[in-house]
Amino acid sequence: MVSARLTIDPQFSIGPVNPRLFGSFIEHLGRCVYDGIYEPGHPNADASGFRTDVIELVRELGVSAIRYPGGNFVSGFRWEDSVGPRDQRPRRLDLAWHSTESNEVGLHEFSSWLEKVGSELMLAVNLGTRGTEEALDLLEYTNIRSGTDLSERRVANGRDEPFRIKMWCLGNEMDGPWQLGHRSAEDYGKLASQTAKAMRQLDPSVELVVCGSSNAQMPTFGEWERVVLTHTYDDVDYISCHAYYEEKNGDLASFLASASNMDRFIESVVATADHVKAVNGSTKTINVSFDEWNVWYNERFEKVDKIAGIDNWPTAPRLLEDAYSVADAVVVGNLLISLLKHADRVTSASLAQLVNVIAPIMTEPGGPAWRQTTFFPFALTSRFAKGNALDVRLEAEAYTTDVYGEVPLIDAVATFDAATGTTAVFLVNRSQTEEADVTVDVTALKGSIVLDAQTLSDADVYAKNTLDQPDRVGLTKNKTVAVRDGFLGITLPPVSWTAVHLG
Structure with missing residues (x-):
């Protein structure tokens, strides 16, 4: 049996857990919006056409903030198309996903x-x-109360009060050659700085996210961050990180260690941001918005799902509809652990995406909505992780992976809510074959008792929840947990994620 030890002490604080850490992402992509959150003809649709069964699941998931409307989609999006009378909104071609956008759901509806x-x-x-002018127009439309052309247009469109949007992303993945308007770090940094300065002139309270690298494997990674932040450091609050993981070539051992890569990614971006801070002699600290992260079987999309053809522009096609396994859910739970371990600098994050498209929630047109395996670790973490994230001083055996080298078999984090x-x-x-016997020193918690302990695991690590078997996989009570003489003991099944709640 694998063994591990860790210590929980509220004095070992990493930093406060920002509620925005449990954000998500909705893009006009595939069936995320249409047939996802919105399906007017569905038996569960409300008067606005939104599925109430999906609304209930999103509430259960505990999503704090949602990034919108993209993603790659935003780099060709004209925001004006999405407001005003629906019957006057234009249908547009979305080049990012080779689809047709009806604009039936726009800013007001969302x-x-x-x-x-x-x-x-x-x-x-x-x-x-x-560019800058259009960003200013959108900010005026959303955040100015009244008395100007664009604010009065919002009022005429049925919204008297401003939207008061605080957090804004300055584009999306501008380092990626696939992106409409792809630019060099130098050119993007100048445009982002110009746009940020202008937006702050209009509304000084906005919080701005500048684009970091699309992933840590980009050839410009690191240098992109340095150059972009050199231009924008005084103008923005966050730099973004994006990362997706998938099991490749049957290498489950490496896949289960994906969070070790996320750890290094975050630490590299933080180091680069702090380098620019030092060079600038600044007292300001730039934080990380990890506003796209998930398990995504992108290789399948490139080979099977990708749409092409000059006359082929479907509306809401089935794209990126990955069915997630137990192993996928364990990795998602581990990625959440990674985000919490960096709560001092990662203060916003978005699981990409929310419904149907690489999502924890799936729907069938006219039919049910159900929870994917990845739903469970996110919902429990967003519910339990309050207060401060703690450094647990973990001691654990290691194993060797082909992709990430030597990685601990056990990963862990804790949070403490003083309130x-x-x-x-x-x-x-992460062991595929062995249970893990974990001992947790909780003497500093002074008489804590176990309120709940839930584990996600299965004898079949590739078991999934599907339309035909929506409840195949779920959480089970971990009956091995016990606290004696200031020490908590628990046994973890192979390939498993567990949450323990103490009070």
């Missing part, structure tokens, strides 16, 4: 949906085919 699910709007502006006196411990066992 904002009303956010009010139903209780999430904050994180809005992206188009710096691909557009309620509750503690949460999140644990992953």
Whole structure:
């Protein structure tokens, strides 16, 4: 049996857990919006056409903020298309996903949906085919109360009060050659700085995210961050990180260690940001918005799902609809652990995406909605992880992976909420064959008791929840957990994710 030890002490604080860490992402891509959150003819649709069964699942998931409307989609998006009378909105070609966008759901409709699910709007502006002027127009439309052309246009479109959007993304993945308006770091940094300065002149309270690298494997990674931040350091609050993981060539051992790569990615970006801070002699600290992260079987998309053809522009096609396994869910839970371990600098994150498209929630047109395996670790982490993230001083055996080298078999993090006196411990066992016996020193918590302990695992690590078997995989109570004489003991099954809630 694998063994590990860790210590929980509220004095070992990493930093406060920002609620925005449990954000998500909705892009006009595939069936995320249409037939996802919005299906007017569905038996569960409300008066606005939104599926109430999906709304209930999003609330259960505990999503705090949602990035919108892209993604690659935003780099060709004209925001004006998405407001005003629906019957006058134009249908447009979306070059990013080779689809047709009806603009039936736009800014007003999406904002009303956010009010139903209780999430904050994180809005992206188009710096691909557009620029500073259009970003200013959108900001005026959304955040100025009245008395100007664009604010009065919003009022005429049915919204008296401003949207008061705080968090804004300055474009999307501008380092990627696939992106409309792709630019060099130098050119993008200048445009982002110019746009940020202008937006702050209009609304000084906005929080701005500048584009980091699309992933850590980009040939310009590191240098891109340095150059972009050299131009924008005083103008923005966040730099973005994007990362997707998938099992390749049957290498489950490496896939289960994906969070070790996320750790290094975050630490590299933080080091680069702090380098620019030092060079600038600044007292300001730039944080990380990890606003795209998930398991995504991108190789399958490139080979099977990709749409082509000059006369082939479907509306809401089935794209990126990955069915997630137990192993995928364990990795997602581990990526959440990684985000919490860097809570001092990662203060916003978005699981990409929310419904149907590489998502924790799936729907069938006219039919049910169900939870994918990845739903469970996100929902429990967003519910339990409050207060401060803690450094747990983990001691664990290691194993060797082909991709990431030597990696601990056990990964863990904890949070402590002083307001309620509750503690949460999140644990992953990466071993494919062995149970793990974990001992947790909780003497500093002074008499804590176990309120709940849930584990995600299965004898078949590739088991999935599907339309035919929507409840095949779920959480089970971990009955091995016990606290004696200031020490918590628990056994973790192979390839598993576990959350323990103490009070």
